[in-house]
Amino acid sequence: MKQYLPHKTPHSERFTPFLEQGKTQRPLYRGLFNYIQQRILSAELPAGSRLPSSRELADLLSLSRNTVKQVYEMLQAEGYIETRHGDGSYVSPQLTLSRRTTQRSPGPHTRPIRLSAKSEQLEQIRPLYQQHKQQLLLPAVPALDQFPWQQWQRSVTHASRGMKFHTERDFMGEAALRTEIAAYLTATRGIHCDMRQVMICSGSQQGMQLAFSMLLNPGDRVLVEDPGFPGIDGAISNAGGIKLSIPIDRNGFRTDIALHHQQDARLAFITPSRNFPMGYTLSLERRLQLLEWARKQGCCIIEDDYDSEFRFDGPPLTALQGLDGEHSVIYSGTFSRILHPAMRLAYLVLPPALVDPFNRMRGFMDGGLSALPQLALADFMARGIFSSHLRRMRKLYKTRRSYLLQQVTQIFNGQLRWEPSDGGMHGVFLLPPGIDDKTIVEQTMKVGLGIRPLSYYYDKQPARSGLVIGFGGYDEARIDAGLALLKPILEHHLKS
Numbered sequence: 001m002k003q004y005l006p007h008k009t010p011h012s013e014r015f016t017p018f019l020e021q022g023k024t025q026r027p028l029y030r031g032l033f034n035y036i037q038q039r040i041l042s043a044e045l046p047a048g049s050r051l052p053s054s055r056e057l058a059d060l061l062s063l064s065r066n067t068v069k070q071v072y073e074m075l076q077a078e079g080y081i082e083t084r085h086g087d088g089s090y091v092s093p094q095l096t097l098s099r100r101t102t103q104r105s106p107g108p109h110t111r112p113i114r115l116s117a118k119s120e121q122l123e124q125i126r127p128l129y130q131q132h133k134q135q136l137l138l139p140a141v142p143a144l145d146q147f148p149w150q151q152w153q154r155s156v157t158h159a160s161r162g163m164k165f166h167t168e169r170d171f172m173g174e175a176a177l178r179t180e181i182a183a184y185l186t187a188t189r190g191i192h193c194d195m196r197q198v199m200i201c202s203g204s205q206q207g208m209q210l211a212f213s214m215l216l217n218p219g220d221r222v223l224v225e226d227p228g229f230p231g232i233d234g235a236i237s238n239a240g241g242i243k244l245s246i247p248i249d250r251n252g253f254r255t256d257i258a259l260h261h262q263q264d265a266r267l268a269f270i271t272p273s274r275n276f277p278m279g280y281t282l283s284l285e286r287r288l289q290l291l292e293w294a295r296k297q298g299c300c301i302i303e304d305d306y307d308s309e310f311r312f313d314g315p316p317l318t319a320l321q322g323l324d325g326e327h328s329v330i331y332s333g334t335f336s337r338i339l340h341p342a343m344r345l346a347y348l349v350l351p352p353a354l355v356d357p358f359n360r361m362r363g364f365m366d367g368g369l370s371a372l373p374q375l376a377l378a379d380f381m382a383r384g385i386f387s388s389h390l391r392r393m394r395k396l397y398k399t400r401r402s403y404l405l406q407q408v409t410q411i412f413n414g415q416l417r418w419e420p421s422d423g424g425m426h427g428v429f430l431l432p433p434g435i436d437d438k439t440i441v442e443q444t445m446k447v448g449l450g451i452r453p454l455s456y457y458y459d460k461q462p463a464r465s466g467l468v469i470g471f472g473g474y475d476e477a478r479i480d481a482g483l484a485l486l487k488p489i490l491e492h493h494l495k496s
């Protein structure tokens, strides 16, 4: 039996609100479709009710008949209406939906989606600072104004031409890039590897996520430096691991303390070339102790070598991986700091025994990365642009650091004490006792500075108060501008 729309709501009342609400939406047919769909879902157009003919509706809304016909066809294709030959169009009789299930915005009966216990744990973890590119003196920003853009564009063009013939994919990454990275690491970092051990990742953050999930069982302990890199906290927690925060001193990670936990720990995550953020280098004696521990216990060491290319007084130090004999160390490097943070390209060098299991997991995890940026970077490296850019940046950062040190000493009369480090892209400056770095940074952030409080990088150990100031991405004028913003804030705290 036909069920007509109730008499007191003729078509004009039902459909003319579209003229105000939906007619502004483009394309027009999408606006009308959405309008009628919503009326059906909210049961304003009840199941089984008859719709006006396409001619009637077109006249009513001053639309072309073709537009209305197209909308009716779409509604029919998606099951909202039925068109009965020679009779007309009806809201599908089986659409007896309650308002509750069809309301777009959540109502009192809508239960929120439940997160896994794992994701809820992430809320307990110290949040990462958001970076804004207009902030000055951010610690991990390279000199983007010095990046060889033209050469990079050439590499991108070359890579995109190559894509035409590129059909296969490898979860480990593009062979051309892996070959370049293996050659670069062998020549400059004393690393033993061939390209088959190199896995390309979307930032070292992804590499860590993968490594922790492959190496940890829930409840396993991970030895980490304190202070250290907070970016790994989420990855450890996500894999069910538990951090054991180990203090550092000027010789780096305190192996004497760490190895007390040797029974518990399954993995160590360290920055041996330059501790993040303090800049200390792990001594040879401690390197050997760690390697021995890892071998005896069947444990793994993840060596995060995030910016050791920028050692100012001499060539980069040999990586821990180079001492290892390809057994226990996973070496992690990134292009975020050397080239561009948004490139999101990094790599792991895996011990041969881990290549197959990691490769298998990668297939399930993301199926590998997009080929284009990898091929572009491979070309950029093969043409020697990468190494000459690195050499230039090493000199530039050294000059920028000297300038920052000189200005800080002059402006703050030695009250900010530099913690010596042999390179990098940021400096750590200790504050006089009793001055809280977090309060200062809350204020400096408001005026557009990206300086970080040193205490933020501490986990369990008593935190030192200081400022982590980036210089890599800033020329003298911008260092001056940044320090001019810092000066009144810091002076206020130094006086009070």
Ligand SMILES: Cc1ncc(COP(=O)(O)O)c(C=O)c1O
Pocket: 140, 202, 203, 204, 205, 206, 229, 231, 271, 276, 304, 306, 333, 334, 335, 336, 341, 345, 346
């Ligand atoms: C110590 C350290 N390790 C790793 C990373 C992460 O690098 P990526 O950008 O490749 O994820 C950073 C980023 O700044 C870092 O400071």
